[in-house]
Amino acid sequence: MVWSPHRPWWERYQPVSYKLISRSGSEQEFADMVERCNKVGVRIFVDAVINHMTGDSGIGVGIADSTFNTYEQSYPAVPYSIHDFNSKEKCGTQSGNIENYNNVNEVRNCRLVSLLDLDQSKSWVKDRIRDYLNHLIRLGVAGFRVDASKHMWPDELKAIVESLNDLPETHFGAGQRAFVFTEVIDMGGEPITKYEYTGIGRVTEFLYGMKLGEVFRRWNNQKLEYLQFFGESWGMLPSGYAWTFVDNHDNQRKHGGGGDMVLTFWEPRVYKMANAFMLAWPYGYTKVMSSYYWYPREDTDVGPPADSYGNTNTVPINDDGSCGGNWACEHRWRQIRNMVAFRNLVHGTAVENWWGRGDQIAFSRGRKGFLAINNDYSQTMSGEFYTGLPEGFYCDCISGDMLGSGDNAYCTGQTLSVNSMGRTHINIRSDSENPMIAIHVDYKL
Ligand code: ARE
Ligand code: CA
Numbered sequence: 001m002v003w004s005p006h007r008p009w010w011e012r013y014q015p016v017s018y019k020l021i022s023r024s025g026s027e028q029e030f031a032d033m034v035e036r037c038n039k040v041g042v043r044i045f046v047d048a049v050i051n052h053m054t055g056d057s058g059i060g061v062g063i064a065d066s067t068f069n070t071y072e073q074s075y076p077a078v079p080y081s082i083h084d085f086n087s088k089e090k091c092g093t094q095s096g097n098i099e100n101y102n103n104v105n106e107v108r109n110c111r112l113v114s115l116l117d118l119d120q121s122k123s124w125v126k127d128r129i130r131d132y133l134n135h136l137i138r139l140g141v142a143g144f145r146v147d148a149s150k151h152m153w154p155d156e157l158k159a160i161v162e163s164l165n166d167l168p169e170t171h172f173g174a175g176q177r178a179f180v181f182t183e184v185i186d187m188g189g190e191p192i193t194k195y196e197y198t199g200i201g202r203v204t205e206f207l208y209g210m211k212l213g214e215v216f217r218r219w220n221n222q223k224l225e226y227l228q229f230f231g232e233s234w235g236m237l238p239s240g241y242a243w244t245f246v247d248n249h250d251n252q253r254k255h256g257g258g259g260d261m262v263l264t265f266w267e268p269r270v271y272k273m274a275n276a277f278m279l280a281w282p283y284g285y286t287k288v289m290s291s292y293y294w295y296p297r298e299d300t301d302v303g304p305p306a307d308s309y310g311n312t313n314t315v316p317i318n319d320d321g322s323c324g325g326n327w328a329c330e331h332r333w334r335q336i337r338n339m340v341a342f343r344n345l346v347h348g349t350a351v352e353n354w355w356g357r358g359d360q361i362a363f364s365r366g367r368k369g370f371l372a373i374n375n376d377y378s379q380t381m382s383g384e385f386y387t388g389l390p391e392g393f394y395c396d397c398i399s400g401d402m403l404g405s406g407d408n409a410y411c412t413g414q415t416l417s418v419n420s421m422g423r424t425h426i427n428i429r430s431d432s433e434n435p436m437i438a439i440h441v442d443y444k445l
Helices: 009-013 027-039 104-109 123-138 154-162 206-216 224-229 268-280 334-346
Strands: 045-048 052-055 059-061 067-069 115-117 143-146 179-182 202-204 242-245 285-287 351-357 360-365 369-374 381-386 392-395 415-418 423-428 436-440
Touching (some): 206 224, 224 351, 268 334, 334 369, 334 436, 369 381, 369 423
Parallel strands (some): 045 143
Antiparallel strands (some): 052 115, 351 360, 360 369, 381 423, 392 415
16 A cells, blocks of 8 residues: 555555455455446456556555565565566666666566566466456456556567456357457657557557547647548557547546646546547547546545545445546546447448538438537537438437437437438537537437
8 A cells, every 4th residue: 555645546556466455345346346237238347457566665565465575576465576577687777667768678677667577478477467367357357458568578468368268158158358458658759669569459549639639629730620530540550459538547647648638527628529529430449538536636646535544435426427526427427428329329330421611520420420519719610411310300419318218208408400311400609518419310309
């Protein structure tokens, strides 16, 4: 546990053992959550920290009461000993830490911010990691985000992933494999690239959120209309390898790459627009961020809402479905939640009816969905637009929800009428709180 600063969020990234006990609860509680989620079709992916153990902080104890001693490099609860870590000789820097990201060996064999670096070329290490991940698979998790993948040799990581058991047949059917996505920050300019990891699974595409932030902020003369070919031609991975997100837990607090361009829940209006675009756009495998508010905002160490000891609080759900208790829960914001449904619905269709004028865009996904965004700072977006949709009345899923069913269905937001030509009249003011419209065939009244 880290007490200075007081139980920071990043404590989790310093394992002491592979016991499933954390500030969020016990193994039993975790298993119960996974089980309940699987039953309602929600899959759980674990953030797997397998590149390293704790920082070189001396002697300490983890949250599950396991001890460690970094002078001796020993973690008896796994157990790992000095033989399981990369030596200073193998690393080659004075400090034993990564000092130069242009040196590939350093990045992979030295310590990332002083975190004791496991040697995945050792079969003992590989096997301990495999057992840990298999344990999670047995409990029903569907896959892993592999933390700090850039800092592991791709072939060694691949060997670990390939050694994993199939997912349990009871929950996933026969022969299903864990869904793996690797965290590799590559925004160009370093010798290690995201392309080295595509043989393992999906790879983080950090350019995506950065570029999207730049466009929606209208920085560097960017305009929404330039998004027409947003994807590989912008220097990003082929769509089938990319794992995309507007922001993540690091860059929303300026850890990791991305800087000031990245959009976060602190700027909800433009954040909703960027997420709506991401979810409507057929590139990559999308992730929606879900966060907590922290104060003061400059303090990037503040942990999640917790009791005085540091145990994470339960998330209270308000009557309107939003979260209380300082949880931001972006995934529950109507504009974002409804666009997730949009994405699932239009899956497999192409972008059609593209229209772009400066910071105003509109497009359809085949004949199933239509999105219009007005990010202009003063002009209303108004006129007749091709939606690609069949004739009828549609409930805009940005301004409201469609409730009830059949003849009793009604829209809590604005209703749009699509004519027999597939055209609709839209009017989006530039100062609207949600300057967007999204309709799809599941929201046909
Ligand atoms: C903390 C303290 C450190 C201290 C250390 C050990 O902040 O001062 O030395 O503990 O005691 C998270 C936090 C870190 C935290 C760490 C361990 O962000 O602050 O350190 O947990 O508790 C690189 C990596 C990339 C990594 C980012 C943050 O390549 O993998 O740095 N991201 C993941 C997670 C993080 C997590 C870790 C890895 C560690 O998402 O949340 O760290 O498990 C360029 C390079 C990038 C580089 C980036 C930032 O863009 O291209 O490769 O990212 O700079 O340095
Ligand atoms: Ca390493």
